[in-house]
Amino acid sequence: MAQTVDLPAERWRADFPALIERHQAMVFGIAVHFLRNRTQAEDIAQDVFLELYKNAGRIESDSHAVHWLRKVTARKCIDHIRWRRLRPWHGLDEIAEPAAPGGQKDLLLSRGLQRMVASLPGRMRMAVVLRFQEDLAPAEIAAVMDTTTASAKSMVHRGLELLREKMQRAGVGG
Amino acid sequence: MDFEQELKRALGRQQPPAGFAQRVMARVERRRPSPASYRIGPRWAQWAVAASLIVASATGTSWYRQRQERARAEEARQQILLAMRVTAEKIGHVQQTIKRISLEEN
Numbered sequence: 283m284a285q286t287v288d289l290p291a292e293r294w295r296a297d298f299p300a301l302i303e304r305h306q307a308m309v310f311g312i313a314v315h316f317l318r319n320r321t322q323a324e325d326i327a328q329d330v331f332l333e334l335y336k337n338a339g340r341i342e343s344d345s346h347a348v349h350w351l352r353k354v355t356a357r358k359c360i361d362h363i364r365w366r367r368l369r370p371w372h373g374l375d376e377i378a379e380p381a382a383p384g385g386q387k388d389l390l391l392s393r394g395l396q397r398m399v400a401s402l403p404g405r406m407r408m409a410v411v412l413r414f415q416e417d418l419a420p421a422e423i424a425a426v427m428d429t430t431t432a433s434a435k436s437m438v439h440r441g442l443e444l445l446r447e448k449m450q451r452a453g454v455g456g
Numbered sequence: 457m458d459f460e461q462e463l464k465r466a467l468g469r470q471q472p473p474a475g476f477a478q479r480v481m482a483r484v485e486r487r488r489p490s491p492a493s494y495r496i497g498p499r500w501a502q503w504a505v506a507a508s509l510i511v512a513s514a515t516g517t518s519w520y521r522q523r524q525e526r527a528r529a530e531e532a533r534q535q536i537l538l539a540m541r542v543t544a545e546k547i548g549h550v551q552q553t554i555k556r557i558s559l560e561e562n
Binding site for chain 2: 298299302303306307308310311314315320323324327328331332335388391392393395396399410411414415417442445446449
């Protein structure tokens with residue numbers, strides 16, 4: 283998924299707008315699937331890129347930047363829900379969408395799945411998002427989330443079990 | 457239904473609202489320091505300059521105090537010399553007066 287482009291330190295900041303364009307869908311996607319709130323997801327995505335800009339000197343290549351972006355996005359999202367637990371906030375994005383017109387079964391299924399993913403416990407939810415959005419293997423998820431491969435594997439496995447249970451309860455798919 | 461394929465479809469990457477990159481760059485520009493506030497030279501050189509200024513300031517203050525004390529001592533010495541000269545003149549004057557009176561009496 284990630285392009286491998288060498289980014290020497292001096293050229294790095296000049297390329298920053300292009301780097302944002304290349305990776306914004308990845309960062310915003312992780313945040314929005316995790317938080318299910320577009321406003322908060324954009325705030326977090328902006329903070330992630332600002333932090334990347336500040337740490338420009340440490341980034342060695344585009345693939346390093348991709349790993350760094352995933353790691354910081356995951357950390358900020360998990361920190362954010364911990365903070366939100368202390369200060370509950372409900373934005374418009376969290377309010378249920380109006381029913382979609384008939385014949386949009388796939389869209390409804392996707393939205394239902396997104397809602398169910400967003401209801402998983404924090405770290406498990408992040409592991410599932412990284413597994414299915416970014417197509418990461420358990421070892422890569424472990425590297426992003428600072429945990430062991432066994433723990434990452436277990437979080438994805440348990441997450442899938444919970445999602446299947448929720449689907450059955452809701453009478454979706456199956 | 458292939459559950460994992462459905463999940464992949466539901467959790468695809470998503471583009472942020474239009475103008476996202478511009479908004480990030482605007483925040484970057486706001487945080488960038490003005491050219492006047494850029495650091496000059498490496499950090500060790502800044503510390504060396506600061507230490508030199510402190511030492512120079514302390515040395516200068518000490519030299520200035522010593523110079524002022526020496527000036528006050530010199531002034532005091534001049535005043536004592538003047539007082540001794542005045543006293544000597546008065547004593548000489550008194551001695552001359554006594555000598556004149558004793559000559560007149562004889």
